[in-house]
Amino acid sequence: MSHDIALLQKRLEEISNEMSNVRNRIRELRSERALLISELRELRASRKRLVDELRKLRKEYSELNDKRNSLVEKIRALRSDRRERLAQVRTLLNLLEEKKREVLSFEKELKVPISVIRKELERLEWIQQTRVLTYEEENRIIREIARLEQLLERALKARKAKRSLLEARAELVKLRVEVSDLQKQINEISKNISSIDEKRNSLRQRISELREKIENITKEINERQERLNTVQNELNELFNKLNKLREQYNNTIEEIEKKKIEKLILEKKKKIEEKLKKGVKRLALDELKLLYGEIDDLVEESK
Numbered sequence: 001m002s003h004d005i006a007l008l009q010k011r012l013e014e015i016s017n018e019m020s021n022v023r024n025r026i027r028e029l030r031s032e033r034a035l036l037i038s039e040l041r042e043l044r045a046s047r048k049r050l051v052d053e054l055r056k057l058r059k060e061y062s063e064l065n066d067k068r069n070s071l072v073e074k075i076r077a078l079r080s081d082r083r084e085r086l087a088q089v090r091t092l093l094n095l096l097e098e099k100k101r102e103v104l105s106f107e108k109e110l111k112v113p114i115s116v117i118r119k120e121l122e123r124l125e126w127i128q129q130t131r132v133l134t135y136e137e138e139n140r141i142i143r144e145i146a147r148l149e150q151l152l153e154r155a156l157k158a159r160k161a162k163r164s165l166l167e168a169r170a171e172l173v174k175l176r177v178e179v180s181d182l183q184k185q186i187n188e189i190s191k192n193i194s195s196i197d198e199k200r201n202s203l204r205q206r207i208s209e210l211r212e213k214i215e216n217i218t219k220e221i222n223e224r225q226e227r228l229n230t231v232q233n234e235l236n237e238l239f240n241k242l243n244k245l246r247e248q249y250n251n252t253i254e255e256i257e258k259k260k261i262e263k264l265i266l267e268k269k270k271k272i273e274e275k276l277k278k279g280v281k282r283l284a285l286d287e288l289k290l291l292y293g294e295i296d297d298l299v300e301e302s303k
Helices: 002-105 107-111 114-130 135-277 285-292 295-302
Strands: none
Touching (some): 002 135, 114 135
């Protein structure tokens, strides 16, 4: 009996040591869990800040794209206008060449003022109407009037051609100014597009860097979350184990108490048996109960 109690006490000590080890491990894991939760909170806050910044950069990038597309459409329209003006310039240059040749063909007529021709025509017509002329004089004046009228007609055409040439030159200057203005606008918009492209490239790089940072932080979060899950699972297992150990501990204490009571009952029973051997005829009720009662019943009554 004493041997059984010693074994049970040894087992009780082993359970107690094991419970102490489990509690120590639980404390370690709780500390690690608290640290992991704190790190996860910080990492998620950092990731949220980066995600917010990434969202802001993407919005800025989208706005730059919209602005760039608008400028590209505008520059396309300006280039189309410039091509149209340049086509008009080429057409006008060809027209100018024709006008120049036409003016050159009237070079002789342009030397004589139209007013002089008209005065001479008026003079001859007045002579024709107011004087008595010989047949030869009449014919000469008629021929001269015909020549001057032809000259006047060509002089008027020459003046018209020269005026048309001047108008064409003025239109050419106007078109070239328009082309120059359009080119300036195109150059200015091209600079703006280049500036936008630089900003877009910078934003793309920053967006790429932020994505990489977010991916790295997400990886860290997943690793810590996985570890936290493992720690929590181990804690759950340890809590279950600790509960079982407590149950074993309590059961072992009960078993030891039971063994001690059994030992005490057996010792009392042995003394009663010795009394009977010595000739004692009458036993007390408790002694009879101890002598003839079932050990388990007696143990249960003694608790």
